[in-house]
Amino acid sequence: MPNKHHPTNIKWHPTRVTPEHRARLLQQHGCVVWMTGLSGSGKSTLAVELEAQLIQRGHAAYVLDGDNVRHGLNADLDFSPAGRRENIRRIAHVAALLADAGIITITAFISPYAEDRASARNIVNSTRAGATDRFREVFVDTPLSICEQRDPKALYAKARRGEITDFTGIQAPFEAPRAPDIHVHASAHPVPDCVAIILEQLQDFGV
Amino acid sequence: MPNKHHPTNIKWHPTRVTPEHRARLLQQHGCVVWMTGLSGSGKSTLAVELEAQLIQRGHAAYVLDGDNVRHGLNADLDFSPAGRRENIRRIAHVAALLADAGIITITAFISPYAEDRASARNIVNSTRAGATDRFREVFVDTPLSICEQRDPKALYAKARRGEITDFTGIQAPFEAPRAPDIHVHASAHPVPDCVAIILEQLQDFGV
Numbered sequence: 001m002p003n004k005h006h007p008t009n010i011k012w013h014p015t016r017v018t019p020e021h022r023a024r025l026l027q028q029h030g031c032v033v034w035m036t037g038l039s040g041s042g043k044s045t046l047a048v049e050l051e052a053q054l055i056q057r058g059h060a061a062y063v064l065d066g067d068n069v070r071h072g073l074n075a076d077l078d079f080s081p082a083g084r085r086e087n088i089r090r091i092a093h094v095a096a097l098l099a100d101a102g103i104i105t106i107t108a109f110i111s112p113y114a115e116d117r118a119s120a121r122n123i124v125n126s127t128r129a130g131a132t133d134r135f136r137e138v139f140v141d142t143p144l145s146i147c148e149q150r151d152p153k154a155l156y157a158k159a160r161r162g163e164i165t166d167f168t169g170i171q172a173p174f175e176a177p178r179a180p181d182i183h184v185h186a187s188a189h190p191v192p193d194c195v196a197i198i199l200e201q202l203q204d205f206g207v
Numbered sequence: 208m209p210n211k212h213h214p215t216n217i218k219w220h221p222t223r224v225t226p227e228h229r230a231r232l233l234q235q236h237g238c239v240v241w242m243t244g245l246s247g248s249g250k251s252t253l254a255v256e257l258e259a260q261l262i263q264r265g266h267a268a269y270v271l272d273g274d275n276v277r278h279g280l281n282a283d284l285d286f287s288p289a290g291r292r293e294n295i296r297r298i299a300h301v302a303a304l305l306a307d308a309g310i311i312t313i314t315a316f317i318s319p320y321a322e323d324r325a326s327a328r329n330i331v332n333s334t335r336a337g338a339t340d341r342f343r344e345v346f347v348d349t350p351l352s353i354c355e356q357r358d359p360k361a362l363y364a365k366a367r368r369g370e371i372t373d374f375t376g377i378q379a380p381f382e383a384p385r386a387p388d389i390h391v392h393a394s395a396h397p398v399p400d401c402v403a404i405i406l407e408q409l410q411d412f413g414v
Binding site for chain 2: 015016017021022025026048051052055058060061062064068069072073090093094096097098100101102103123
Protein backbone atom coordinates (compact mmCIF):
# COMPACT_ATOMS: atom_id res chain seq x y z
CA MET A 1 0.00 0.00 0.00
CA PRO A 2 1.25 3.51 -0.71
CA ASN A 3 2.53 5.68 2.12
CA LYS A 4 4.29 9.02 2.30
CA HIS A 5 7.53 7.40 1.14
CA HIS A 6 5.85 6.20 -2.00
CA PRO A 7 5.36 8.79 -4.69
CA THR A 8 2.02 7.30 -5.79
CA ASN A 9 0.21 10.45 -4.75
CA ILE A 10 2.30 12.68 -6.98
CA LYS A 11 0.02 14.02 -9.65
CA TRP A 12 1.75 13.92 -12.99
CA HIS A 13 0.21 15.56 -16.00
CA PRO A 14 2.10 14.62 -19.13
CA THR A 15 1.33 16.91 -22.00
CA ARG A 16 0.09 15.05 -25.01
CA VAL A 17 2.20 15.79 -28.07
CA THR A 18 0.29 18.16 -30.36
CA PRO A 19 0.00 17.97 -34.16
CA GLU A 20 2.10 21.16 -34.25
CA HIS A 21 4.97 19.43 -32.39
CA ARG A 22 4.88 16.61 -34.91
CA ALA A 23 4.67 18.97 -37.86
CA ARG A 24 7.76 20.81 -36.60
CA LEU A 25 9.67 17.56 -36.10
CA LEU A 26 8.78 16.01 -39.45
CA GLN A 27 8.56 19.27 -41.44
CA GLN A 28 5.25 18.18 -42.91
CA HIS A 29 1.59 17.69 -42.03
CA GLY A 30 0.15 14.19 -41.84
CA CYS A 31 -2.53 13.60 -44.47
CA VAL A 32 -4.27 10.90 -46.47
CA VAL A 33 -3.91 10.55 -50.25
CA TRP A 34 -6.79 8.23 -51.10
CA MET A 35 -6.45 6.53 -54.51
CA THR A 36 -9.61 5.08 -55.99
CA GLY A 37 -10.01 3.24 -59.28
CA LEU A 38 -10.67 -0.07 -60.97
CA SER A 39 -8.53 -3.14 -60.51
CA GLY A 40 -5.62 -2.73 -62.92
CA SER A 41 -6.03 1.05 -63.16
CA GLY A 42 -2.56 1.65 -61.73
CA LYS A 43 -3.38 2.66 -58.14
CA SER A 44 -0.67 0.58 -56.47
CA THR A 45 1.95 1.47 -59.07
CA LEU A 46 1.26 5.18 -58.58
CA ALA A 47 1.10 4.81 -54.79
CA VAL A 48 4.43 3.01 -54.55
CA GLU A 49 6.13 5.50 -56.87
CA LEU A 50 4.62 8.47 -55.04
CA GLU A 51 5.88 7.02 -51.74
CA ALA A 52 9.38 6.56 -53.19
CA GLN A 53 9.49 10.15 -54.48
CA LEU A 54 8.29 11.52 -51.14
CA ILE A 55 10.89 9.52 -49.19
CA GLN A 56 13.56 10.70 -51.63
CA ARG A 57 12.55 14.29 -50.88
CA GLY A 58 12.90 13.61 -47.16
CA HIS A 59 9.22 13.09 -46.33
CA ALA A 60 7.87 10.34 -44.11
CA ALA A 61 5.35 8.51 -46.29
CA TYR A 62 3.66 5.15 -46.24
CA VAL A 63 1.41 3.10 -48.54
CA LEU A 64 -1.55 1.08 -47.32
CA ASP A 65 -2.61 -1.43 -49.96
CA GLY A 66 -3.80 -4.97 -50.42
CA ASP A 67 -0.32 -6.30 -49.71
CA ASN A 68 -0.16 -5.08 -46.15
CA VAL A 69 -3.83 -4.80 -45.18
CA ARG A 70 -5.99 -7.43 -46.87
CA HIS A 71 -3.85 -10.30 -45.59
CA GLY A 72 -3.36 -8.82 -42.13
CA LEU A 73 -5.78 -6.49 -40.37
CA ASN A 74 -8.61 -7.25 -42.81
CA ALA A 75 -7.95 -10.93 -43.44
CA ASP A 76 -11.32 -11.72 -41.84
CA LEU A 77 -13.35 -9.77 -44.43
CA ASP A 78 -14.94 -10.90 -47.69
CA PHE A 79 -15.79 -8.96 -50.85
CA SER A 80 -19.51 -8.64 -50.23
CA PRO A 81 -20.83 -5.05 -50.04
CA ALA A 82 -20.80 -5.31 -46.21
CA GLY A 83 -17.26 -6.74 -46.21
CA ARG A 84 -16.08 -4.00 -48.57
CA ARG A 85 -17.68 -1.33 -46.40
CA GLU A 86 -15.97 -2.66 -43.25
CA ASN A 87 -12.70 -2.98 -45.21
CA ILE A 88 -12.85 0.71 -46.15
CA ARG A 89 -13.98 1.77 -42.65
CA ARG A 90 -10.96 0.10 -41.04
CA ILE A 91 -8.55 1.40 -43.66
CA ALA A 92 -9.87 4.93 -43.11
CA HIS A 93 -9.29 4.62 -39.36
CA VAL A 94 -5.78 3.23 -39.83
CA ALA A 95 -4.98 5.96 -42.36
CA ALA A 96 -6.25 8.55 -39.86
CA LEU A 97 -3.96 7.13 -37.15
CA LEU A 98 -0.96 7.20 -39.52
CA ALA A 99 -1.81 10.79 -40.47
CA ASP A 100 -2.12 11.65 -36.76
CA ALA A 101 1.38 10.22 -36.36
CA GLY A 102 2.50 12.77 -38.97
CA ILE A 103 2.84 10.44 -41.95
CA ILE A 104 1.82 11.27 -45.52
CA THR A 105 -0.37 8.22 -45.94
CA ILE A 106 -1.25 6.85 -49.36
CA THR A 107 -4.04 4.30 -49.74
CA ALA A 108 -4.52 2.15 -52.84
CA PHE A 109 -7.83 0.31 -52.76
CA ILE A 110 -10.58 0.06 -55.36
CA SER A 111 -13.04 1.63 -52.87
CA PRO A 112 -15.86 1.51 -55.44
CA TYR A 113 -18.68 3.12 -53.44
CA ALA A 114 -18.94 6.91 -53.28
CA GLU A 115 -20.64 6.69 -49.90
CA ASP A 116 -17.76 4.69 -48.41
CA ARG A 117 -15.19 7.16 -49.74
CA ALA A 118 -17.19 10.06 -48.28
CA SER A 119 -17.27 8.18 -45.00
CA ALA A 120 -13.50 7.63 -45.20
CA ARG A 121 -12.96 11.37 -45.65
CA ASN A 122 -15.19 12.02 -42.69
CA ILE A 123 -13.29 9.55 -40.50
CA VAL A 124 -9.92 10.98 -41.51
CA ASN A 125 -11.04 14.54 -40.85
CA SER A 126 -13.01 13.96 -37.66
CA THR A 127 -10.35 12.30 -35.52
CA ARG A 128 -8.97 15.70 -34.57
CA ALA A 129 -11.21 18.55 -33.51
CA GLY A 130 -10.86 21.60 -35.71
CA ALA A 131 -8.70 19.82 -38.25
CA THR A 132 -8.81 21.20 -41.75
CA ASP A 133 -9.42 18.83 -44.65
CA ARG A 134 -6.42 16.54 -44.78
CA PHE A 135 -7.97 14.00 -47.18
CA ARG A 136 -7.28 14.04 -50.91
CA GLU A 137 -9.29 11.77 -53.17
CA VAL A 138 -7.29 10.77 -56.24
CA PHE A 139 -9.30 9.24 -59.07
CA VAL A 140 -6.99 6.90 -60.96
CA ASP A 141 -9.09 7.03 -64.10
CA THR A 142 -8.26 4.22 -66.48
CA PRO A 143 -11.00 2.92 -68.82
CA LEU A 144 -12.38 -0.50 -67.99
CA SER A 145 -11.38 -1.78 -71.44
CA ILE A 146 -7.73 -1.00 -70.75
CA CYS A 147 -7.83 -2.42 -67.21
CA GLU A 148 -9.38 -5.60 -68.60
CA GLN A 149 -6.80 -5.78 -71.36
CA ARG A 150 -3.96 -5.41 -68.84
CA ASP A 151 -5.58 -7.80 -66.31
CA PRO A 152 -2.32 -8.17 -64.34
CA LYS A 153 -3.79 -10.72 -61.93
CA ALA A 154 -6.05 -12.44 -64.50
CA LEU A 155 -9.03 -11.45 -62.36
CA TYR A 156 -11.12 -9.95 -65.17
CA ALA A 157 -10.79 -13.19 -67.12
CA LYS A 158 -11.93 -15.16 -64.09
CA ALA A 159 -14.81 -12.77 -63.50
CA ARG A 160 -15.94 -13.07 -67.14
CA ARG A 161 -15.90 -16.85 -66.78
CA GLY A 162 -17.92 -16.52 -63.57
CA GLU A 163 -15.16 -18.06 -61.46
CA ILE A 164 -15.21 -15.04 -59.20
CA THR A 165 -18.27 -12.96 -58.41
CA ASP A 166 -18.77 -9.43 -57.13
CA PHE A 167 -15.81 -8.26 -59.21
CA THR A 168 -15.82 -4.48 -59.59
CA GLY A 169 -16.44 -3.37 -63.17
CA ILE A 170 -17.92 -6.73 -64.19
CA GLN A 171 -20.56 -7.85 -61.68
CA ALA A 172 -20.21 -5.03 -59.13
CA PRO A 173 -20.39 -1.29 -59.75
CA PHE A 174 -17.58 1.25 -59.64
CA GLU A 175 -19.01 4.60 -58.69
CA ALA A 176 -16.57 7.04 -60.29
CA PRO A 177 -15.86 10.17 -58.23
CA ARG A 178 -17.79 13.15 -59.61
CA ALA A 179 -15.46 15.77 -58.16
CA PRO A 180 -12.19 14.13 -57.10
CA ASP A 181 -9.55 16.36 -55.50
CA ILE A 182 -7.05 15.04 -58.04
CA HIS A 183 -7.90 13.39 -61.36
CA VAL A 184 -5.25 11.25 -63.01
CA HIS A 185 -5.62 9.69 -66.45
CA ALA A 186 -3.19 6.94 -65.70
CA SER A 187 -3.37 5.19 -69.06
CA ALA A 188 -2.68 8.38 -71.03
CA HIS A 189 0.42 9.57 -69.19
CA PRO A 190 3.60 7.89 -67.95
CA VAL A 191 3.81 7.05 -64.24
CA PRO A 192 6.29 9.84 -63.37
CA ASP A 193 3.99 12.45 -64.94
CA CYS A 194 1.00 11.16 -62.97
CA VAL A 195 3.05 11.22 -59.76
CA ALA A 196 4.16 14.80 -60.49
CA ILE A 197 0.50 15.84 -60.87
CA ILE A 198 -0.27 14.40 -57.44
CA LEU A 199 2.83 15.86 -55.78
CA GLU A 200 1.86 19.36 -56.96
CA GLN A 201 -1.40 19.04 -55.08
CA LEU A 202 0.24 18.19 -51.76
CA GLN A 203 1.80 21.57 -51.04
CA ASP A 204 -0.66 22.19 -48.20
CA PHE A 205 1.07 19.39 -46.31
CA GLY A 206 4.60 20.70 -46.67
CA VAL A 207 5.53 18.74 -49.81
CA MET B 208 -8.35 1.98 -76.46
CA PRO B 209 -4.58 2.18 -76.28
CA ASN B 210 -2.57 2.63 -79.44
CA LYS B 211 1.04 3.36 -80.26
CA HIS B 212 0.57 6.98 -79.19
CA HIS B 213 -0.53 5.89 -75.76
CA PRO B 214 2.21 4.83 -73.37
CA THR B 215 0.07 2.15 -71.73
CA ASN B 216 2.47 -0.55 -72.82
CA ILE B 217 5.44 0.98 -71.04
CA LYS B 218 6.35 -1.32 -68.20
CA TRP B 219 7.15 0.62 -65.08
CA HIS B 220 8.62 -1.06 -62.04
CA PRO B 221 8.64 1.28 -59.08
CA THR B 222 10.95 0.13 -56.34
CA ARG B 223 9.18 -0.28 -53.05
CA VAL B 224 10.80 1.76 -50.30
CA THR B 225 12.79 -0.54 -48.03
CA PRO B 226 12.95 -0.46 -44.21
CA GLU B 227 16.58 0.66 -44.62
CA HIS B 228 15.51 3.72 -46.61
CA ARG B 229 13.07 4.65 -43.89
CA ALA B 230 15.61 4.04 -41.11
CA ARG B 231 18.06 6.35 -42.86
CA LEU B 232 15.43 9.06 -43.30
CA LEU B 233 14.07 8.92 -39.75
CA GLN B 234 17.33 7.96 -38.03
CA GLN B 235 15.55 5.21 -36.12
CA HIS B 236 13.99 1.79 -36.55
CA GLY B 237 10.25 1.39 -36.28
CA CYS B 238 9.24 -0.79 -33.34
CA VAL B 239 6.39 -1.51 -30.94
CA VAL B 240 6.57 -0.77 -27.22
CA TRP B 241 3.64 -2.76 -25.85
CA MET B 242 2.50 -1.69 -22.39
CA THR B 243 0.41 -4.19 -20.45
CA GLY B 244 -1.09 -3.77 -16.99
CA LEU B 245 -4.27 -3.33 -14.98
CA SER B 246 -6.66 -0.44 -15.43
CA GLY B 247 -5.21 2.42 -13.39
CA SER B 248 -1.68 0.98 -13.45
CA GLY B 249 -0.31 4.01 -15.25
CA LYS B 250 0.04 2.66 -18.83
CA SER B 251 -1.40 5.67 -20.60
CA THR B 252 0.45 8.15 -18.38
CA LEU B 253 3.76 6.40 -19.09
CA ALA B 254 2.94 6.03 -22.80
CA VAL B 255 2.11 9.70 -23.26
CA GLU B 256 5.21 10.82 -21.34
CA LEU B 257 7.44 8.38 -23.24
CA GLU B 258 6.05 9.72 -26.52
CA ALA B 259 6.72 13.32 -25.43
CA GLN B 260 10.31 12.52 -24.46
CA LEU B 261 10.92 10.71 -27.75
CA ILE B 262 9.51 13.60 -29.80
CA GLN B 263 11.64 16.02 -27.78
CA ARG B 264 14.71 13.95 -28.71
CA GLY B 265 13.74 14.18 -32.37
CA HIS B 266 12.16 10.75 -32.74
CA ALA B 267 8.93 10.04 -34.58
CA ALA B 268 6.73 8.34 -31.99
CA TYR B 269 3.02 7.67 -31.58
CA VAL B 270 0.72 6.30 -28.88
CA LEU B 271 -2.16 3.94 -29.61
CA ASP B 272 -4.54 3.85 -26.66
CA GLY B 273 -8.21 3.75 -25.78
CA ASP B 274 -8.62 7.40 -26.75
CA ASN B 275 -7.79 6.90 -30.40
CA VAL B 276 -8.63 3.22 -30.98
CA ARG B 277 -11.58 2.07 -28.88
CA HIS B 278 -13.88 4.82 -30.15
CA GLY B 279 -12.68 4.58 -33.73
CA LEU B 280 -11.31 1.47 -35.39
CA ASN B 281 -12.54 -0.83 -32.62
CA ALA B 282 -15.81 0.89 -31.75
CA ASP B 283 -17.66 -2.23 -32.91
CA LEU B 284 -16.08 -4.51 -30.30
CA ASP B 285 -17.25 -5.44 -26.79
CA PHE B 286 -15.28 -6.52 -23.72
CA SER B 287 -16.04 -10.24 -23.96
CA PRO B 288 -13.01 -12.54 -24.29
CA ALA B 289 -13.66 -12.75 -28.06
CA GLY B 290 -14.05 -8.98 -28.32
CA ARG B 291 -10.85 -8.43 -26.35
CA ARG B 292 -8.98 -10.88 -28.55
CA GLU B 293 -10.12 -9.12 -31.74
CA ASN B 294 -9.31 -5.77 -30.12
CA ILE B 295 -5.74 -6.87 -29.47
CA ARG B 296 -5.41 -8.53 -32.90
CA ARG B 297 -6.36 -5.32 -34.71
CA ILE B 298 -4.17 -3.15 -32.47
CA ALA B 299 -1.22 -5.45 -33.17
CA HIS B 300 -1.76 -5.14 -36.92
CA VAL B 301 -2.08 -1.35 -36.73
CA ALA B 302 1.04 -1.14 -34.53
CA ALA B 303 2.89 -3.29 -37.08
CA LEU B 304 1.86 -0.93 -39.90
CA LEU B 305 3.00 2.12 -37.90
CA ALA B 306 6.30 0.36 -37.15
CA ASP B 307 6.63 -0.49 -40.86
CA ALA B 308 6.19 3.23 -41.53
CA GLY B 309 9.21 3.80 -39.27
CA ILE B 310 7.39 5.04 -36.17
CA ILE B 311 8.31 4.12 -32.58
CA THR B 312 4.84 2.94 -31.68
CA ILE B 313 3.66 2.76 -28.08
CA THR B 314 0.50 0.84 -27.20
CA ALA B 315 -1.32 1.24 -23.90
CA PHE B 316 -4.01 -1.41 -23.47
CA ILE B 317 -4.71 -3.75 -20.56
CA SER B 318 -4.13 -6.76 -22.88
CA PRO B 319 -4.75 -9.19 -20.02
CA TYR B 320 -4.21 -12.51 -21.83
CA ALA B 321 -0.67 -13.85 -22.26
CA GLU B 322 -1.71 -15.70 -25.42
CA ASP B 323 -3.02 -12.51 -27.04
CA ARG B 324 0.19 -10.64 -26.19
CA ALA B 325 2.27 -13.47 -27.66
CA SER B 326 0.09 -13.30 -30.75
CA ALA B 327 0.62 -9.53 -30.92
CA ARG B 328 4.40 -10.04 -30.84
CA ASN B 329 4.07 -12.59 -33.59
CA ILE B 330 1.97 -10.27 -35.76
CA VAL B 331 4.39 -7.36 -35.25
CA ASN B 332 7.41 -9.49 -36.08
CA SER B 333 5.95 -11.48 -38.97
CA THR B 334 4.84 -8.63 -41.20
CA ARG B 335 8.34 -8.37 -42.61
CA ALA B 336 10.34 -11.40 -43.67
CA GLY B 337 13.58 -11.74 -41.78
CA ALA B 338 12.77 -8.95 -39.34
CA THR B 339 14.46 -9.15 -35.98
CA ASP B 340 12.36 -8.84 -32.85
CA ARG B 341 11.01 -5.31 -32.84
CA PHE B 342 8.43 -5.85 -30.10
CA ARG B 343 9.06 -4.88 -26.47
CA GLU B 344 6.59 -6.00 -23.83
CA VAL B 345 6.52 -3.54 -20.94
CA PHE B 346 4.83 -4.81 -17.78
CA VAL B 347 3.42 -1.79 -15.98
CA ASP B 348 3.32 -3.56 -12.64
CA THR B 349 1.10 -1.77 -10.15
CA PRO B 350 -0.62 -3.82 -7.43
CA LEU B 351 -4.37 -4.26 -7.82
CA SER B 352 -4.93 -2.65 -4.41
CA ILE B 353 -3.27 0.57 -5.57
CA CYS B 354 -5.05 0.56 -8.94
CA GLU B 355 -8.35 0.10 -7.15
CA GLN B 356 -7.53 2.89 -4.69
CA ARG B 357 -6.67 5.26 -7.57
CA ASP B 358 -9.68 4.19 -9.65
CA PRO B 359 -9.35 7.22 -11.94
CA LYS B 360 -12.46 6.35 -13.95
CA ALA B 361 -14.44 4.88 -11.00
CA LEU B 362 -14.55 1.58 -12.88
CA TYR B 363 -13.36 -0.61 -10.00
CA ALA B 364 -16.16 0.78 -7.82
CA LYS B 365 -18.69 0.01 -10.55
CA ALA B 366 -17.25 -3.48 -11.00
CA ARG B 367 -17.44 -4.16 -7.25
CA ARG B 368 -21.09 -3.10 -7.32
CA GLY B 369 -21.68 -5.39 -10.28
CA GLU B 370 -22.64 -2.50 -12.56
CA ILE B 371 -20.00 -3.58 -15.05
CA THR B 372 -18.95 -7.15 -15.64
CA ASP B 373 -15.84 -8.75 -17.15
CA PHE B 374 -13.68 -6.07 -15.51
CA THR B 375 -10.02 -7.11 -15.43
CA GLY B 376 -8.75 -7.71 -11.92
CA ILE B 377 -12.25 -8.11 -10.48
CA GLN B 378 -14.31 -10.53 -12.57
CA ALA B 379 -11.81 -11.20 -15.35
CA PRO B 380 -8.20 -12.37 -15.02
CA PHE B 381 -5.04 -10.40 -15.64
CA GLU B 382 -2.31 -12.81 -16.69
CA ALA B 383 0.86 -11.02 -15.59
CA PRO B 384 3.82 -11.40 -17.97
CA ARG B 385 6.30 -13.97 -16.62
CA ALA B 386 9.28 -12.61 -18.53
CA PRO B 387 8.50 -9.11 -19.82
CA ASP B 388 11.16 -7.35 -21.87
CA ILE B 389 10.87 -4.37 -19.53
CA HIS B 390 9.43 -4.44 -16.01
CA VAL B 391 8.29 -1.15 -14.49
CA HIS B 392 7.06 -0.79 -10.92
CA ALA B 393 5.01 2.26 -11.71
CA SER B 394 3.67 2.85 -8.21
CA ALA B 395 7.11 2.78 -6.59
CA HIS B 396 8.89 5.25 -8.85
CA PRO B 397 8.03 8.66 -10.30
CA VAL B 398 6.87 8.79 -13.92
CA PRO B 399 10.12 10.29 -15.29
CA ASP B 400 12.16 7.48 -13.69
CA CYS B 401 9.91 4.83 -15.21
CA VAL B 402 10.17 6.49 -18.61
CA ALA B 403 13.97 6.60 -18.30
CA ILE B 404 14.00 2.85 -17.61
CA ILE B 405 12.03 2.23 -20.80
CA LEU B 406 14.11 4.65 -22.91
CA GLU B 407 17.31 2.84 -21.91
CA GLN B 408 15.90 -0.35 -23.41
CA LEU B 409 15.17 1.18 -26.81
CA GLN B 410 18.75 1.65 -27.96
CA ASP B 411 18.36 -1.12 -30.55
CA PHE B 412 15.94 1.16 -32.38
CA GLY B 413 18.20 4.20 -32.52
CA VAL B 414 16.92 5.92 -29.36
